[in-house]
Amino acid sequence: MAAKEFIVAIELGSSKMTGIAGKKNVDGSISVLAVVKEDSSSFIRKGIIFNIDKTVQCISNIVKKLSNNLKTEISQVYVGVGGQSIRSIKNVIIKDLPENTIVTQDMVNELMDTNRNMIYQDQEILDAATQEYKVGNQLQSDPVGIQCSRLEGNFLNILWRKSFYHNLNNCFDHANVAIAEMYLAPLAMADNVLTDAEKRSGCVLVDLGADTTTVSVYYKNILRHLAVIPLGGSNITKDIASLQMEESAAENMKIKYGCAYTDNNDIDNTLMLPIDTDRSIESRKFIEIVEGRLLEIIENVWSQVPGEYADRLLGGIILTGGGSNMKNIETAFRNHTHIDKIRIAKFVTHTITSNNPEITAHNGMMNTILGLLAKGDMNCAGQEVTQNGDLFNAEQKQGTTPKTGDLHQNPRRPDELGSGIVLTAAEKAAAEEKRRKEAEEAARIEEERLKKEEEEKKKKSMGNVGKKVKNFIFGLLKEPEDE
Template sequence: MPKEFIVAIELGSSKMTGIAGQKNLDGSISVLSIVEEDSTSCIRKGVVYNIEKTGQCLTSIMQKLKNNLKQDITHVYVGVGGQSIRSVKNVIVKDLPSATQVTQEMVNELMDANRNMSYPDLEILDAATQEYKLDNQFQLDPVGIQCTHLEGNFLNILWRKNFYRNLNTCFDNAGIAIAEMYLAPLALADSTLTDAEKRSGCVLIDLGADTTTVSVYYKNILRHLAVIPLGGSNITKDIASLQMEDSDAEKMKIKYASAFTENNEIDNTLSYSIDADRQIESRKFIEIVEGRVEEIIENAWFQVPNEYADKLLGGIILTGGGSNMPNIEKAFRSHTHIEKIRIAKFVTQAINSKDPKITEHDGKLNTILGLLAKGDMNCAGGELHDDLFTQSEQKPTTTADIHQKPRDLKETTGTGVVMTAAEKQKAEEEARKKKEEEEEIARVEAEKLEMEEAARRKENSILNKCWRHIKKLGKDMISEE
C-alpha cells in the first residue's frame, strides 16, 4: 500500500527547494525528503526569468524526490513570491434604502466588485477583507445590521501578469500538476507568527538572498504586504567590489560580517584577509556591510504604514537566511526604535527530521516548511520499480485535471490561496457561459415584453377601438331584435 505524503516546492532566488513530508495524527510533520537545486541561472529576485532552465530545475527536483521516496508524485504545492508583489487598498461603496438590513448577498456583491477590479499589467493574487463600514461604524461581519451606506475595505495583493504566466508555464512545460498555489509570505506568517503577535500588531520581515519581504499584521488581519528588491546577495556584491570573486565575498560575509558594531568596539589595527596576498581594514569592511544593512532596514521599515507604526505591540519578527547575521536585532532596534524584536529561527509546527538542513534551525527553510504545513491533499502516486517492464503506464495528472471545477473565490479570499492558470481559465469560461445565459434570458424577456407591448398598443389603437365599438353595436342590435 503506497504511503501518503505531501510535496511542496519553493522557487527561491539562490536555490529551488523541494520537500516531501507526512502529517502525523498528533499534528506533527515528518520530513521524508528534502532536495535543492541551484536556481541563480533562472530565478531572479524571486521570479522566473528563464522558463526553460526553470523547467529543467523543476524536473531535476521532482526526479530526486521520486528516487528518494521510491514513489511517483502526482501533484505539488507551490509558493508564489518575489519581486513586484505588493498590496493595494481598495474601497467598494454601496448605497442602500433607509434602514436596510445587510445580507450576505450584498457582501458577496462587494467582494465580486473588488475582485473584478482591473490593474494594468497586474494580476490580483488574493484579496484580504479589512473591514466593512456601515454608516459611521466599522464591523468585521456586517450581515444582519441595518444601514444606508455600506463600504467594503479590501487589501488586494498584486503581481505582474507575466510573472504569473511564466510560473504556470514552467510547471506545465515540466509536466508537473499544481495541487495548490499559495502566497509564500502568508504561508510563512502562519507558520512563524503567534496569534498574540498577529492580534496585537507586528511586522514580519523575511530577509532573503535577493529580496526582503515585509508583512504587517494588526487585529489578526494582513494590513500591508511588500517585497523590496534588496537582500543578502547585495551585501555580498558590495564586498566583492573589493576586487574578489563572489564566492570569496560570500565566505568573508559569513565569517566576518556583523549587522551592527559600536564605534568604540572597532579595532583600527585589525585587518581581514582577502587572500594570501591581500587584506582589508576591519573598519572599511564593517562600513561596507553596515551601509548595505542600513539601506535594507530603512527600506523595509519604510513599507510599514504610518497608521500601524505605533500599534506594533508584537514588535518585529525577523526570519530568513539574513536573520542569521550577528547583531541583526541591534541593527533593527537602532534604526526602527522598536525594542521588541524576535528572530524566528524555526516554524511553530512540530517537525520530525534528522536532515541537518532542517535541524540547524537557521530560518532558511521556514517558507518551504510553511508551504508543506498548508498541504492537505495526498501527493503520492504509485510505487516506482527498478524493472522498467513492471512500471504501470498511467496518464500523468495535469493541473487542469485537479481543478476541473473552479472554487468559489469567496471561500479562498484572504487565505493566501492563488488560483492556478488552469483554474482561472475554467472560472473565466464558466463566468462567460453564465453571462451568455443571463444575456439570452434577458433577450428572451425583452422580446416577450416587446411583443406584449406591441399587443397592448394594438389593443389600444384607434382603429381597433372603432372596430370593437362597431362589433359591440352589432351585438346590441341583434340582442334587441
C-alpha cells in the same frame, strides 16, 4: 520501503529551488522524509522565472529525485508564489441596499466576487485579504445578520505581474507536474512563524532573503500590507565583491566578518581583514560597506509600514530568512525603527522531526518551505516505483497521476478560499469562462426584455391608432344623424 502517504512542497527561490516531502503525524508533528535542492541562480532572479526551459528542467529533476528517494511516484505538489513585483493595494466595494435590509452571506459573497473581478493593468490578483466591512457607520468583521441600507467591503488585494503568474503555471504544466495548491509564500510562512498574539497585537514580519526582502504587516489578525523589496543579502555580497574579488569569496567574508552593527568605540582602526594572500582591507572600511547597504535595506523595510500601524506594533518586529543570521541584526533594526521588541524566528512553530542538517540547523533559511509543507493537507503520493524506476503495474500508470489541468476545474468561491491560497490557472480559466457565460446570459435576458418592451409599445401604439380611427369613423357616421 516506499512511502504511502506524504505531502510535497516546492519553493522557487532565487539561489536555490527546494523540494521537500514530509508526513503529518497524528500528534500534529511533521516528519521530513526527503529534501532536494537545485541551483536556480541562472534562471530565477529575485524570485521571478526568466528562463522557462531551465525552470521546467529543474522542476522535473526535483520531482524525479524526490520520487527516487521516496520510491513512490509524486502525483501533485504544493507551490509557493513569491518574488519581486508582489505588492498590495487597498480596494473598497460599496453596495447600496433598500432601507432596513438585513445583510446575508450572499450579499457579502457578491462584494467579494466583485472585488476579485477587479481588473488591474498587467497585474493579476493572487489573493484578497478582507480588512473589515462597514455597516452604516460601524466597522464589522462579520456583517451577516445586521440591518443596514449601505454595505461597504474593504479589501487588500495582493497583485503580481500577469506574465510572472502565467510563466509559473506554464513551467509546471510543461513539466507535467500537477499543482495541488498554490500559496502566497510570505503568508504561508507567516502562518507558521508568527504567534497568534503577535498577529493580533500588531507586528511586522521581515524575511531577509538573498535577492529580496519581504515585508508583511499584521494587525488584529489581519494582513494589512505586503511588499517585496528588490534588495537582499546578495547586495551586501556584491558590494564586498567590488573590492575586486569573486562573489564566492565575498560571501565567505560576509559570513565570517559581517556584522549588522558595530559600536564606533569597538572598531579597531589597526585591524586588517584578509581579502586574499596578497591583499587586505581595513576593518572600518569593511564595516562601512556592510552597514551602509544593510541600512538601506532597513530603511526600505520601515518605509513599507503604513503610518496608521507604525505606533501599534505591540507584537514588535519579527526577523527571519538567511539575512537574520547576521550578528547584531536586532540592534541595527532597533536603532533605526526605535522598536524595542524584536524577535528572530529561527524556526517554524510546528514540531518538525528530521535527520537532515539543513532542517535541524534552525537558521531561518528553511522557514518558507516548511510553512508550505505545513499548509498541505492532500496526499501527494502516487504509485510505488521499483528499483529500475518502473511502476509495479505499468498498465495502470496512465491516468493515476492527475494532469495539471485536471485539478480545481470547478472554480472555488472567494469565501471558500483560505488565507494565502492562489487560484490556479485552471481555476482562473474556468472562472473566466463562467463569467463569460453569465455575461452572455445577462445580455440575452436584457435583449429579450427590451424586445418585449418594444412589442408592448407597438401593441399600445397600434391600439391607440385603432382607437383614433374608430372614433373618427364613429364621428363621421354620427354627423348626418345630428343634421
